[in-house]
Amino acid sequence: MCGIVGYIGEQEACGILLNGLRELEYRGYDSAGIALLEEGRITRFRAVGKLDNLVHRVGEYQTSGPVAAIGHTRWATHGKPTEANAHPHGLTHSQVVHNGIIENYQAIREQVPGDFLSQTDTEVIVHLFESLLAEQPDGEDAVLKAFRATLNALHGAYAILLVTETRPGEVFFARQGSPLQLAQAADGVHFASSDAPMVGVCDQAVYLEDGHWGVASAEGIRLFDEQDQPAEPITAPLLATSTAAQKEGFRYFMEKEIYEQDAVVSDILTGRLTETGVRLDELPDGWLEQFTSITLCACGTSYHAALTGAYLLERLAKVPARVEIASEFRYREPVLDPTGLFVVISQSGETADTFEALKLAAAQGLDTLALCNVDNSSIVRAASHTVLLRAGIEKGVASTKAFTAQVMALWLLAVHWGQVKGVLDADTGGREIEAMRRVREAVAIQPRVHDRLHRLSKRYLHGHGFFFIGRDLFYPLALEGALKLKEISYLHAEGYPAGEMKHGPIALADAELFTIALMPRSRLYDKIKSNVEELSARDSTIIAITTEYFELADDIIQIRAYDHPMLEFFEMMVVCQLLALEIAIRLGNDVDMPRNLAKSVTVE
Numbered sequence: 001m002c003g004i005v006g007y008i009g010e011q012e013a014c015g016i017l018l019n020g021l022r023e024l025e026y027r028g029y030d031s032a033g034i035a036l037l038e039e040g041r042i043t044r045f046r047a048v049g050k051l052d053n054l055v056h057r058v059g060e061y062q063t064s065g066p067v068a069a070i071g072h073t074r075w076a077t078h079g080k081p082t083e084a085n086a087h088p089h090g091l092t093h094s095q096v097v098h099n100g101i102i103e104n105y106q107a108i109r110e111q112v113p114g115d116f117l118s119q120t121d122t123e124v125i126v127h128l129f130e131s132l133l134a135e136q137p138d139g140e141d142a143v144l145k146a147f148r149a150t151l152n153a154l155h156g157a158y159a160i161l162l163v164t165e166t167r168p169g170e171v172f173f174a175r176q177g178s179p180l181q182l183a184q185a186a187d188g189v190h191f192a193s194s195d196a197p198m199v200g201v202c203d204q205a206v207y208l209e210d211g212h213w214g215v216a217s218a219e220g221i222r223l224f225d226e227q228d229q230p231a232e233p234i235t236a237p238l239l240a241t242s243t244a245a246q247k248e249g250f251r252y253f254m255e256k257e258i259y260e261q262d263a264v265v266s267d268i269l270t271g272r273l274t275e276t277g278v279r280l281d282e283l284p285d286g287w288l289e290q291f292t293s294i295t296l297c298a299c300g301t302s303y304h305a306a307l308t309g310a311y312l313l314e315r316l317a318k319v320p321a322r323v324e325i326a327s328e329f330r331y332r333e334p335v336l337d338p339t340g341l342f343v344v345i346s347q348s349g350e351t352a353d354t355f356e357a358l359k360l361a362a363a364q365g366l367d368t369l370a371l372c373n374v375d376n377s378s379i380v381r382a383a384s385h386t387v388l389l390r391a392g393i394e395k396g397v398a399s400t401k402a403f404t405a406q407v408m409a410l411w412l413l414a415v416h417w418g419q420v421k422g423v424l425d426a427d428t429g430g431r432e433i434e435a436m437r438r439v440r441e442a443v444a445i446q447p448r449v450h451d452r453l454h455r456l457s458k459r460y461l462h463g464h465g466f467f468f469i470g471r472d473l474f475y476p477l478a479l480e481g482a483l484k485l486k487e488i489s490y491l492h493a494e495g496y497p498a499g500e501m502k503h504g505p506i507a508l509a510d511a512e513l514f515t516i517a518l519m520p521r522s523r524l525y526d527k528i529k530s531n532v533e534e535l536s537a538r539d540s541t542i543i544a545i546t547t548e549y550f551e552l553a554d555d556i557i558q559i560r561a562y563d564h565p566m567l568e569f570f571e572m573m574v575v576c577q578l579l580a581l582e583i584a585i586r587l588g589n590d591v592d593m594p595r596n597l598a599k600s601v602t603v604e
């Protein structure tokens with residue numbers, strides 16, 4: 001969602017904050033702002049839109065000497081993306097940046113005096129803080145106590161940084177349900193809502209837990225837990241080299257990430273395949289055998305990976321699998337199998353709904369497993385066990401290579417589980433392993449295909465909608481193909497099980513309805529062919545992704561023939577990703593930062 005940075009030290013702070021915000025801009029890009037506390041006075045800059053507008057607004061301004069500074073890049077939740085709604089929000093002597101949602105902000109607005117200048121939930125924090133500080137008896141810890149009292153009054157989720165002219169050189173911080181890290185480096189103290197801005201600057205980071213709060217200055221960090229007891233900062237090493245991704249000649253990060261998928265597949269398989277089986281060293285010996293079922297829980301693209309995984313787990317490991325959308329699961333009062341395994345899937349490891357679902361399952365006593373791309377993320381730290389996705393940093397808001405890694409991880413889990421449980425015979429197991437070794441080839445981009453999709457895309461920039469249809473494993477892929485297209489092209493697209501079209505959606509069929517038919521040779525080809533014929537008979541325009549010539553297709557995107565459905569799955573996946581990319585580029589959209597979206601959704 002939003003990105004937060006902070007800095008305490010004597011280096012020029014505008015550059016540090018703006019560079020940090022650049023790393024986090026993918027988390028939100030509706031507006032951005034910074035506040036600099038120097039010699040007891042705060043200077044603030046804010047601008048609507050992408051970070052470049054803020055860079056322009058800051059211009060030549062530089063800090064000199066000791067400074068405590070905070071910055072924010074926003075994904076709007078409460079109030080439009082305007083300058084008045086941009087963070088930091090301030091009152092008379094303090095400024096605050098916040099990621100999350102203050103659920104009781106309306107009640108607080110009625111309770112604290114003063115005029116509110118924004119429509120945000122965040123502004124109440126600074127009003128409340130200044131009003132509680134005014135009531136505090138003087139004393140060394142008055143500001144700290146007022147900050148704590150402010151936190152006590154907030155309901156919801158937050159990562160907060162606050163500076164006040166009453167305490168030069170200090171940054172007050174808190175975490176509840178939204179990520180926040182800090183690090184002590186040679187040049188001062190750094191804060192960020194993901195460790196990316198600190199990589200290469202600091203060696204170690206302190207990953208705050210929910211309920212942690214405190215104050216930092218050049219003299220050190222005072223950290224408290226939920227019960228206001230001093231907490232021991234737990235540090236974890238940061239990578240020595242910067243992981244800041246570069247586009248490396250590609251037009252967009254998303255394009256580069258699509259092209260990286262063969263390398264991601266190699267990485268995720270490294271050390272995990274033997275001649276005949278799968279090793280998952282992250283899972284203790286004998287651990288999986290105790291579970292009688294599996295629940296897979298996630299959001300968005302990760303949910304589509306979960307759906308794919310359910311097919312694989314039932315087929316290969318013969319384990320009953322159910323799939324849950326995290327935002328629905330949380331409030332459904334779900335009845336879980338007490339001897340089942342609860343798996344969450346998340347690229348970022350910070351998705352609020354998925355994180356809460358994980359906590360809910362753990363509270364019911366279930367063992368939990370996270371399939372996650374970000375080590376040390378909230379989800380990784382809360383799960384009993386983790387399989388890291390090894391997809392590398394994913395900058396494009398539309399997830400591509402992380403989806404590949406998620407599906408691969410689930411496939412590995414399914415084969416491994418089938419083998420340790422003794423339900424996967426050696427021949428079938430061997431075929432799965434052989435297919436896994438060939439995924440790299442299936443996801444490697446063929447210039448011929450990319451070129452064809454580029455040319456084809458100009459025919460599909462209009463119409464009243466796209467239906468991606470598939471059956472079996474290709475149904476979740478249809479959902480994912482539709483999600484990719486709608487996220488970056490803003491065209492209406494739906495994913496549907498092909499067999500369901502005749503139960504209603506076929507009413508929409510006409511020449512301006514574009515059907516993207518996923519027609520694998522290896523699974524239910526004749527069935528899906530009939531479904532496509534029904535659509536063609538109603539004059540729908542058919543774009544077939546298939547190995548065969550298909551006379552009813554208006555356009556064919558030919559993939560290679562494979563004898564394993566997962567290889568067809570992965571090659572078709574790349575086609576869907578590239579088609580979405582090419583359509584979006586032709587429409588002139590910012591593919592990496594599509595409107596209204598953000599990379600990690602840390603609000604519910």
Ligand code: AGP
Pocket residue numbers: 299300301302345346347348349350351354397398399400487598599600601
């Ligand atoms: C994918 O293209 C999306 N941007 C989105 O659906 C994403 O997959 C979802 O928000 C879940 O994120 P996570 O994997 O980080 O938990």
